[in-house]
Amino acid sequence: MTEDLLWPRYAGPGDLSAIEAVPLADRGLPESTYALLARAARLWPERTAISVLPNATRWRELADRTFAGLLADVHRYANLLWQLGVRRGDAVALMSPNCAGLVPATLAAQLAGIAAPLNGSLSGDHLTELLRLSGARVLITAGPELAPDVWERAQALAGELDAILVLRPTGAADAPDPLPAIEGVRVGYLDDLAAESDSDAFAGEPPVSSDLAALFHTGGTTGAPKLAAHTHANEVADAWMIALNSLLDDDSVVFAALPLFHVNALVVTLLAPLFKGQPTVWAGPLGYRDLALYGHFWKIVEHYRIAAMSAVPTVYAVLAQCPVDADITSLRFAMVGASPLPAAVREGFQSHTGVQLVEGYGLTEATCASARSFPGTPRPDALGQRMPYQRMKVVDPDTGEELPPGRTGVLAISGPTVFPGYVIARDDSGHVLNGRGKLAGGWLNTGDLARLDTDGFVSLAGRAKDLIIRGGHNIEPAVIEDALLAHPAVTAACAVGSPDPHAGEVPVAYVTLAPGVTAAEEELLAWAADRVPERAAAPKAVTVLDALPVTDIGKPYKLPLRANATSRVISEALAGFDGVDVDVVIEDGDVVVSVTVPSEVDESAVKDVLGRYAISCRFRS
Structure with missing residues (x-):
């Protein structure tokens, strides 16, 4: 029985x-x-x-x-x-x-x-x-x-x-x-x-x-x-x-x-x-x-x-x-x-x-x-x-x-x-x-x-910690990823938040393409903008990679992409300061910006720039 x-x-x-x-x-x-x-x-x-x-x-x-x-x-x-x-x-x-x-x-x-x-x-x-x-x-x-x-x-x-x-x-x-x-x-x-x-x-x-x-x-x-x-x-x-x-x-x-x-x-x-x-x-x-x-x-x-x-x-x-x-x-x-x-x-x-x-x-x-x-x-x-x-x-x-x-x-x-x-x-x-x-x-x-x-x-809408929060507005990464995956050249897509001095963060995306196929960033941006359900979710940048980072069992691993997006933004924001070194690392599930400021640069001015961004930051001596 x-x-x-x-x-x-x-x-x-x-x-x-x-x-x-x-x-x-x-x-x-x-x-x-x-x-x-x-x-x-x-x-x-x-x-x-x-x-x-x-x-x-x-x-x-x-x-x-x-x-x-x-x-x-x-x-x-x-x-x-x-x-x-x-x-x-x-x-x-x-x-x-x-x-x-x-x-x-x-x-x-x-x-x-x-x-x-x-x-x-x-x-x-x-x-x-x-x-x-x-x-x-x-x-x-x-x-x-x-x-x-x-x-x-x-x-x-x-x-x-x-x-x-x-x-x-x-x-x-x-x-x-x-x-x-x-x-x-x-x-x-x-x-x-x-x-x-x-x-x-x-x-x-x-x-x-x-x-x-x-x-x-x-x-x-x-x-x-x-x-x-x-x-x-x-x-x-x-x-x-x-x-x-x-x-x-x-x-x-x-x-x-x-x-x-x-x-x-x-x-x-x-x-x-x-x-x-x-x-x-x-x-x-x-x-x-x-x-x-x-x-x-x-x-x-x-x-x-x-x-x-x-x-x-x-x-x-x-x-x-x-x-x-x-x-x-x-x-x-x-x-x-x-x-x-x-x-x-x-x-x-x-x-x-x-x-x-x-x-x-x-x-x-x-x-x-x-x-x-x-x-x-x-x-x-x-x-x-x-x-x-x-x-x-x-x-x-x-x-x-x-x-x-x-x-x-x-x-x-x-x-x-x-x-x-x-x-x-x-x-x-x-x-x-x-x-x-x-x-x-x-x-x-x-x-x-x-x-x-x-x-x-x-039905999943993403990880809570993966939410892109633009000016207090929650954006689900999946809506951006689905739009890009509908492009005939795109084989994989990940959307993450990139630091922004006005909105807190804005969406950016990373994609891989089918072998032998090319697609310009402008084309992919326009494609996504036409297909995401709201203007706020349209990615501000689309970067083509040979492969997206994954864990040992093949799960998408978004932290390196968030780190990459953060590094790009902060490096550009500090480009006017000669000799300032920016290193973006992953620590305990978060992206941390590590900055070295040479003695001849006004550290307070660098801090003022970084203070515009909602990021974890530390200064190295």
């Missing part, structure tokens, strides 16, 4: 009310991510769970694990962590590109303690701070064969650690080189150290739903990264909401290529397939960042009969340019999220492939996914409908008052996927969590500007 309750129909927006007629507590969800894996191994022991590519060019050479084999690996790794002293409240850091060993290692960290995935490209200071906040004394990391740069960073962190467990490349067969000894730190290859550990059961107590499962860093592109805590209940509930998708069968193959330090990779392409025993094909260590992948991508889809994939808009923009040289009729569910989907990317991909993009919305603080769209019920103006058992409302950014449907305000979410808080410290009882102003009465302030309709469909 419980299994029947696990799978209500969820094929269209009209199914939501029927699903929620049954309380979530009655659905019989597994207690933890470990219980979810154990269930899959019991139901489909010999079915292939994961297949991992060594790299994009060797896409026919797979390392396979059945569900029973994956569970055995998780037991071995978790028992090694137990032997190393890891207990329920202890974090285990993981810093590696995707490989065959990282998948079970991540699940093992959640079984023995708490997984704390790290982006190995973060600065050394950020990584040290994240280790300090997490309290992790064990690091599972890429070794010198797999990712030499990550291995160097791992060794630099040794002073914070008791053990470094090393992962080898997928399919590595030759004997590895000996690892260097590090005083006071146990160093060894993970598989070697875990070889004698019990693969049949875990030596410790398994986690319960309220235990912490993971600590995901977020905000690293806007200052010091924060650690968002997830409980096992958070992750299992969100994975189930994704797995509910009635459009995919039990044998539908999922393609995974986002890094496992990102929640999408964990929840969408690792945990959700466990619910139905769906096999997952994992790309090589570079994932979607491997340019070679795109030359083979459609062949991979055909060969493995890929039915579903998840990626960010920038990936689909590239795939729309790749000739379809294979039978891709198996691909039925192409999910897109992490940042708003430009209409030009949607139309380009769908017309090129015949595959409809399924948009979604989510954020780390709500575990992963909170809204989804439906291929059979397209709503181009909306990201999707809220997912079951998640509540959404739009509130006035100043008063916090709930706004009626159709009004734009700040989106708030409540329900089983909302995180318990950020890690701010550790004490004798474990991690100390705090909502840092994002949590109030069970509601998560997402910081996203949005509109809701009466059916629970959400």
Whole structure:
């Protein structure tokens, strides 16, 4: 009976009310991510769970694990962590590109303690701070064969650690080189150290739903990264909401290529397939960042009969340019999220492939996914409908008052996927969590500007902090970006605020163009002015770039563009002062102007000029 309750129909927006007629507590969800894996191994022991590519060019050479084999690996790794002293409240850091060993290692960290995935490209200071906040004394990391740069960073962190467990490349067969000894730190290859550990059961107590499962860093592109805590209940509930998708069968193959330090990779392409025993094909260590992948991508889809994939808009923009040289009729569910989907990317991909993009919305603080769209019920103006058992409302950014449907305000979410808080410290009882102003009465302030309709469909209007405020008038960047993306030459667009002495800030835009195409700034300015809904939103400048800045997973990263716009304006404003040096930097999510004034220049006059702008400024000696 419980299994029947696990799978209500969820094929269209009209199914939501029927699903929620049954309380979530009655659905019989597994207690933890470990219980979810154990269930899959019991139901489909010999079915292939994961297949991992060594790299994009060797896409026919797979390392396979059945569900029973994956569970055995998780037991071995978790028992090694137990032997190393890891207990329920202890974090285990993981810093590696995707490989065959990282998948079970991540699940093992959640079984023995708490997984704390790290982006190995973060600065050394950020990584040290994240280790300090997490309290992790064990690091599972890429070794010198797999990712030499990550291995160097791992060794630099040794002073914070008791053990470094090393992962080898997928399919590595030759004997590895000996690892260097590090005083006071146990160093060894993970598989070697875990070889004698019990693969049949875990030596410790398994986690319960309220235990912490993971600590995901977020905000690293806007200052010091924060650690968002997830409980096992958070992750299992969100994975189930994704797995509910009635459009995919039990044998539908999922393609995974986002890094496992990102929640999408964990929840969408690792945990959700466990619910139905769906096999997952994992790309090589570079994932979607491997340019070679795109030359083979459609062949991979055909060969493995890929039915579903998840990626960010920038990936689909590239795939729309790749000739379809294979039978891709198996691909039925192409999910897109992490940042708003430009209409030009949607139309380009769908017309090129015949595959409809399924948009979604989510954020780390709500575990992963909170809204989804439906291929059979397209709503181009909306990201999707809220997912079951998640509540959404739009509130006035100043008063916090709930706004009626159709009004734009700040989106708030409540329900089983909302995180318990950020890690701010550790004490004798474990991690100390705090909502840092994002949590109030069970509601998560997402910081996203949005509109809701009466059916629970959400449309984003931009980040609240990305609003361009011109003379007290709020301008949504999306209206400028949409206008520019309608130009046939424009492939991507970002609008930001540029400092202005009269209006506070004015809109400017940055775009990329299709290969081999040119468009003058004057043409783009005129195009946008004719299409934005109000004169105040017409950009004052449009700059063409080779590429727009993005985060490691492909999200648009607007801070460097704001910094560039600020640098241009302030440098021009101070051009009359000989020898004055202007440096614009990004600090803790804000743009800061740093100015050096030589002794022969009147500093007060420089300050008078800068005082006309609403900017953060400091003077260097």
